[in-house]
Amino acid sequence: MDDRTPVIIGAGQVSERVGEPGYLERSPMDLAGDALKAAMADAHAKKSLAPALDTVAAIRQFEISATRYTAPFGHSNNTPRSAARRAGANPDRAILEVVGGQGPQRLVGELASEIAAGRSKMAAIVGSEAISTMRALLARGETRDWSETRRGSLEDRGSGYEGVVDMTAIRHGVAAPIGGYALAENVRRERLGLSLADYRTEIGKLFAPFTQVAARNPHSAAPTARTVAELAELTERNRLIAEPYGRLVVSRDQVNQGAAIILASVAEARRLGVPEDRWVHIHGVADCAEPAMLTRASIEQSPAAVAAISTALEVSGVSWENITATDLYSCFAIPVFNLLDAFGLDRDDPRGWTLTGGLPFFGGAGNNYVGHSIAEAVARCRANPGGMVLVGANGGIMSKYAAGVYSTAPADWRTSRWQSLEKIKPQWRVLDTLDGEAAAETFTIQPGKGGEVATLVARAGDARVMANSSDPAICAALRGGKVAGRPVRIEDDESGVNRFWFL
Structure with missing residues (x-):
């Protein structure tokens, strides 16, 4: 192998659950630092890794991702350096990545390329969320000071929201991903x-095996195995969130979790005394992005996800x-269904899909869930030498996708594999x-303080338009039969929110 491989x-x-034995009420930066220390220990190196770490890339926490999130207890001004300092490192380069669950996987490709080019010898990716602790403290009326200031450079890449959600969707109640995914x-x-009930069963059949994996994972936020019926039936406990989703099958953001990945060149790994049986090779990484949801050829499909996985597999051979x-x-069922449909894969494949x-059961650790996926992939590779493990990473509303293939088998990086x-x-x-007629395409219904609100996407010529209705009869009609293709009348009520009714 080339020394720069x-x-x-x-x-x-690392993880903790509120109120359980060993719960320490750790801040996001404490969780991140502990995850980085755990990754260093996992290398089994003979020498300390901290002084050799030249690059740390941090995944952006939810509470600093956008204005609709808040950091009630404050936050670090330099997330990567806060995490690095806790692990005894002072990197030359600190990166704060854009928003999106694709971030950890994409960074593996980018930082691996930096190492292969000789511009870095060792780099780490780290992220964390303490949303569960934050909400528990706020519910008790308590406060903490999680703010901190770290000196040093920071490459802040910005939010990266461009093209993820447009203002029309936001005005019509599809600002959060759940509404967009429900439309798809x-x-x-x-x-x-x-029917809606039958489709909820399909989601339950997909996710019931996921819950069994979560139940065995010590880092899961909700380690409970559930039946298809428990996931599919709407009940008081599994209340409707956005049609067709019940609460149990949507991404769980109330977590306290942190994960970190450390990459090094072969030469640096040898210098530091990292045993070769700890090495996991990166065989291929690819990423791709979509335009905003309403502009896509098909709202239910993500060609970017298919392209990213296809390319990662191709590069890996x-x-x-x-x-x-x-x-x-x-995060929801449709990103998984999208890929199973596109590649002709069996929902019940014995290899499993998690x-x-x-995310609904292990936990959707903000933008950093895939940090945990990659950590699990590393463990799986070591346990099954020579096996090939694929990780798929999604961001936005199927807006950005990155994929990676991992194995203990060597990979030649003399030509970039990203x-x-x-x-x-x-x-x-x-x-x-729009003031006129259109053809309905899809819908969702979301509960609100004033009752249910239906959001419709319709086609008018070569354009799409959104409209809302709070009429119970219209909500019932949407639930009662086929919607796509039905003629509707749409009018603007001058508030920027269109209204619709069936013709």
């Missing part, structure tokens, strides 16, 4: 000819048949307002 030498995870889910449901284990990003237990693909082109215009 990048390998993963350490992976660490209902396109697929109608294409399959399923393997096919789906060679993959021995997989973690597909599962290593962690999935490909950042061209963004998918938009196919539809978006109308902010």
Whole structure:
């Protein structure tokens, strides 16, 4: 192997659940620092890794990701350096990545390329969330001071929200990802000819095996195995969040979790005395992005996700048949269904589709869930030498996707194995307002303080338009039969929110 070949030498995870034995009420930065220390220990190096760490890339916490999130207890001004300091490191380069669950996987490709090019010898990716602790403290009326100031350079890449959500969607109640994913889910449901209840069962069949994996994972936020019926039936405990989703099958952000990954060149790993049986090779990484949801050719599909995985497999020189284990990003069902449909994969494949237990059950650790996926992939590779493990990482509303293939088998990096693909082109215009007729395409219904609100996406010529209705009769009609293709009347009520009714 070339001395500059990048390998993963350490992976660490930490977690805690409110009120359980050993609960320490750790801040996000404490969790991140502990995860980085765990990753260093995982390398089994003869020498200290901390002084050799030249680059630390941090995943952006939810509370500093956008204005709709808050940091009630304050936050670090330099997240990567806060985490690095706790692990005894002072890197030359500190990076704060953009928003999106694709971040950890994409950074593996980028930092591996930096190592292969000789611009870095050792780099770490670290992220954490303490949302569960934060909410528990606020519920008790307590406060903490989690603010801190760290000196040193910071490469802040900004939020990266451009093209993820447009203002039309935000005005119509689809600012949070759940509404967008629900719209996509209902396109697929109608294409399959399923009722809402039947489709909830399909989601339950997909996710019930995930809960079994989560139940065995000591880092899970919700380590409880559940049946298909428990996941599918709407009850007081599994209340409707956005049609067709019940509470139990949506990403769980109330977690206290941290994860870190350490990469090094082969030469640096040898210098530091990292045993070769700890090395995990990066065989291929690819990432791709979509335009905003309403401009895509199909709301239910993500060509970017398919392209990222296809390219990662191609660069790695393997096919789906060679993959021995997989973690597909599962904030909701549709990102998993999208890939199973596109590649003709079996929902009940015995290899399974999660290593962690999935975001609704293991926990959706903000933008850093895939840090945990990669840590689990590293462990799986070591336990099954020569096996090939695939990790899929999703961000936004199926807006950004990164994929990576890992194995203990060596990978030749004399030619880069990271490909950042061209963004998918938009196919539809978006109308902010419309006074006229259109053809319904998809919908969701979300509970609100004033009752349920239905959000419709409709087609008018070569454009899409959104509209809302709080009429119970319209909500009932949406639930009662096929929606796609039905003629609707849309009008602007001058507030920027369109209203609709069926013709």
